[in-house]
């Protein structure tokens with residue numbers, strides 16, 4: 166009663182976020198991801214990426230209940246990934 170150590174977000178809460186961020190870290194080590202970023206283009210602006218410039222971006226952000234699965238992550242450049250953090254592309 167009266168505990169304030171859990172700041173639940175609307176979508177799923179902290180436990181989900183922690184789990185999916187861990188899953189993202191693992192996915193980033195996977196052969197699937199490493200192959201993908203060999204010759205990927207940014208999902209948003211289309212710039213050519215390589216293993217050094219590609220970042221993993223969640224289509225539906227983890228903080229909104231998205232999961233770190235192949236269907237929900239795309240390669241994006243750092244600029245788009247950073248921009249998306251401020252203005253979600255999912256918002257109408």
Ligand SMILES: [Zn+2]
Nearest residue numbers: 207210242245
């Ligand atoms: Zn981009």
